[in-house]
Amino acid sequence: MNNNHGDTAGITTPHVALLLDARGIPISLRNIRTGCEYIEVRGLDFWQMIYPHEDDPETPIRSRDQAQAEIATAADSLTVRYPFLVDAFGRRLDVEFIYRVEARDDTLLLTAEIRNADAPAGTAPPINELWSPMLSGLRSLGRSPQETFLLYPESAGRRVADPVHALSNRGQPVRGARLNWLREFYPGKASMQWMGLYGSGGSLYVGSHDTSLQTTAVNAMLVSGAAAQNDSLSLGFIKYPFCRPGETWRSEPFVIVVHTGTWHADARRYRAFADTWQDRRRAKPRWVEDMAAMHDIVMLHQHGRMRFRYDEIGTICDAAKSAGIDVVKLTGWAHGGHDNQVPDFLPSERLGGEHKLVENIKAARDSGARIVLYFHFVQMSPNSSFYAKHGEFCQIKGPRGNPFIDVFTWPSNGSIIAMNERMQLINACVATEPWKEQVLDCVRRGVAYGADCVFLDQTAGGPSSFLCFDERHGHRSPAYSCGPGKTELSRLAREIVKSAGSETALGAEYIADAILQYYDFTIPFGSGFFYEGQHFGEMYRYTFPEDVLLTQYISREDYEQLAYSFVMGYRFFLAPLQQCELITALRPEFVQRLANLIRLRRTYAGVLLRGRFMETLPLQVGNPAIVARAYQSTGEAAVAVWNTSARPQPLDVAWPGRILASVETPGGMADPSSDLPPGEVAVMVLRLL
Numbered sequence: 001m002n003n004n005h006g007d008t009a010g011i012t013t014p015h016v017a018l019l020l021d022a023r024g025i026p027i028s029l030r031n032i033r034t035g036c037e038y039i040e041v042r043g044l045d046f047w048q049m050i051y052p053h054e055d056d057p058e059t060p061i062r063s064r065d066q067a068q069a070e071i072a073t074a075a076d077s078l079t080v081r082y083p084f085l086v087d088a089f090g091r092r093l094d095v096e097f098i099y100r101v102e103a104r105d106d107t108l109l110l111t112a113e114i115r116n117a118d119a120p121a122g123t124a125p126p127i128n129e130l131w132s133p134m135l136s137g138l139r140s141l142g143r144s145p146q147e148t149f150l151l152y153p154e155s156a157g158r159r160v161a162d163p164v165h166a167l168s169n170r171g172q173p174v175r176g177a178r179l180n181w182l183r184e185f186y187p188g189k190a191s192m193q194w195m196g197l198y199g200s201g202g203s204l205y206v207g208s209h210d211t212s213l214q215t216t217a218v219n220a221m222l223v224s225g226a227a228a229q230n231d232s233l234s235l236g237f238i239k240y241p242f243c244r245p246g247e248t249w250r251s252e253p254f255v256i257v258v259h260t261g262t263w264h265a266d267a268r269r270y271r272a273f274a275d276t277w278q279d280r281r282r283a284k285p286r287w288v289e290d291m292a293a294m295h296d297i298v299m300l301h302q303h304g305r306m307r308f309r310y311d312e313i314g315t316i317c318d319a320a321k322s323a324g325i326d327v328v329k330l331t332g333w334a335h336g337g338h339d340n341q342v343p344d345f346l347p348s349e350r351l352g353g354e355h356k357l358v359e360n361i362k363a364a365r366d367s368g369a370r371i372v373l374y375f376h377f378v379q380m381s382p383n384s385s386f387y388a389k390h391g392e393f394c395q396i397k398g399p400r401g402n403p404f405i406d407v408f409t410w411p412s413n414g415s416i417i418a419m420n421e422r423m424q425l426i427n428a429c430v431a432t433e434p435w436k437e438q439v440l441d442c443v444r445r446g447v448a449y450g451a452d453c454v455f456l457d458q459t460a461g462g463p464s465s466f467l468c469f470d471e472r473h474g475h476r477s478p479a480y481s482c483g484p485g486k487t488e489l490s491r492l493a494r495e496i497v498k499s500a501g502s503e504t505a506l507g508a509e510y511i512a513d514a515i516l517q518y519y520d521f522t523i524p525f526g527s528g529f530f531y532e533g534q535h536f537g538e539m540y541r542y543t544f545p546e547d548v549l550l551t552q553y554i555s556r557e558d559y560e561q562l563a564y565s566f567v568m569g570y571r572f573f574l575a576p577l578q579q580c581e582l583i584t585a586l587r588p589e590f591v592q593r594l595a596n597l598i599r600l601r602r603t604y605a606g607v608l609l610r611g612r613f614m615e616t617l618p619l620q621v622g623n624p625a626i627v628a629r630a631y632q633s634t635g636e637a638a639v640a641v642w643n644t645s646a647r648p649q650p651l652d653v654a655w656p657g658r659i660l661a662s663v664e665t666p667g668g669m670a671d672p673s674s675d676l677p678p679g680e681v682a683v684m685v686l687r688l689l
């Protein structure tokens with residue numbers, strides 16, 4: 001149904017009603033089921049573009065500055081057309097902009113189109129950015145902002161309670177300006193292209209259902225009012241059309257859903273979209289599925305300090321075994337040491353040479369260990385021989401032609417090197433041919449050295465270098481360097497690894513859904529890996545439960561990180577004392593605790609490691625001191641629980657339709673009617689009634 005009277009136009013379904021003003025800006029978005037009005041502050045922008053003007057390389061064109069739009073309504077859809085645009089300074093631009101909204105049940109599908117006229121220079125500039133939608137004026141979705149929360153896909157997930165207040169108080173001002181937004185890039189530090197806002201008056205899903213892998217910013221920002229009570233949120237995405245005069249650019253669908261379900265419904269909604277173009281049915285090696293933990297170690301440091309030779313790989317594996325760990329990741333095994341002379345990755349003569357590397361990897365595997373060999377996916381050291389040949393060409397370039405340079409200096413024992421010889425790592429455009437060939441050559445060599453797994457660093461996230469402006473690289477536009485480049489190179493790397501056998505693995509760092517479909521596991525960083533503050537790894541974990549995620553580095557004796565990782569199903573990633581020491585450098589009681597947790601995980605591997613993570617969905621948890629997460633596999637169900645308090649706590653956790661069969665802690669079988677000791681975890685095994 002639609003209406004179009006006077007200077008407003010709208011579209012209504014039994015679930016949602018949208019009303020636009022004469023400029024095509026929503027003045028009302030109502031959840032019909034709850035009666036809740038979502039737009040509490042009116043008159044804010046619904047879209048904006050950015051173009052380069054000689055006065056300002058990032059000049060805005062804003063929806064609120066436009067004259068009346070042409071709005072056409074039809075059954076269940078409306079089309080808003082601006083025959084020309086006016087920038088923020090009142091200058092007319094010969095750019096036509098159209099957006100169209102289709103309503104289906106609780107869903108609004110929005111698509112945008114920029115038609116840049118073939119006009120004299122200056123009147124039809126290139127459009128570099130499109131911010132769409134900017135669903136603005138949101139505050140509480142119900143009774144009060146304090147009861148509202150935002151889910152944002154930063155790494156494994158961020159849950160921002162009272163987001164209007166939280167974003168207005170975000171961190172330290174940068175010379176007077178507060179960065180009061182969340183704006184990560186997909187596929188990258190934004191692991192998915194959706195977010196959600198949840199209040200007492202319903203739920204709001206905002207998704208970019210875009211399969212092109214073009215760089216997309218997931219944008220949740222505070223719009224500051226003159227006073228705090230006028231602050232509101234704007235949710236949406238930023239695309240990078242780089243639409244030049246004479247060109248037309250069309251978006252993929254943006255999806256807005258107004259509903260009354262929980263965030264789980266939105267996770268399943270996004271997952272259903274992901275399943276139309278990503279494939280998570282690829283088999284993982286059995287040892288990866290069952291991997292409870294991994295031990296990392298740097299063998300040769302960046303500045304040349306030697307820690308372990310190749311003939312000491314067995315010593316490293318023995319130390320890992322003392323904690324029950326059989327997977328060992330060798331970092332800094334190559335001639336330049338860790339984070340130096342990359343991406344050459346040649347065996348180090350100082351550590352024993354190629355023959356010793358191969359011989360000792362084989363010996364370690366023969367004794368039951370699994371060896372993961374580290375390589376890089378993104379970065380180049382200026383002192384590498386690859387850089388001497390291809391570095392300038394392969395650099396990812398900014399709009400002014402400058403390379404993206406990351407500085408990563410590892411701590412050494414003294415103070416001069418860290419102060420005076422900071423190590424540069426220059427990011428490569430992964431869509432360039434020499435870079436692809438080099439990475440694939442590394443993958444082939446990793447397999448040839450006999451490793452069980454080739455690990456590719458900074459695959460899915462890493463430093464914020466996304467757009468590449470080097471036109472020699474041949475990607476369709478700057479926005480098609482990172483997403484398509486990383487995904488395609490990952491696919492090719494997987495082919496090589498799997499041609500060596502189904503039990504050979506490919507490992508990644510960081511999280512991004514489209515990239516991770518090609519990997520057997522990932523070692524993540526960032527939001528979602530700790531039990532505190534805004535961490536909410538449940539968001540990614542529930543959306544993509546098949547992905548094998550390790551913990552963020554466990555560098556020291558962190559019992560809470562172990563417990564939270566245990567209930568969340570994150571495999572323990574031990575990198576003792578900043579990757580510099582063996583697990584045996586930590587105290588025996590911590591090593592024993594780790595070994596007991598690994599034993600417990602292995603006992604229930606069929607459901608805890610190979611089963612499906614169900615979050616809290618089927619559970620009734622009556623005791624808030626108990627963190628409980630449900631797992632299910634064919635014929636089996638279990639709940640991993642953790643007493644977060646300092647007192648014994650009753651296991652008041654029920655799974656309707658199932659009955660508790662047994663409880664086991666790291667120390668052994670427990671009486672199900674007894675309280676769980678402070679800080680302790682357990683596995684509750686359930687049977688069907």
Ligand SMILES: [Zn+2]
Binds near residue numbers: 432470473475
């Ligand atoms: Zn490039």
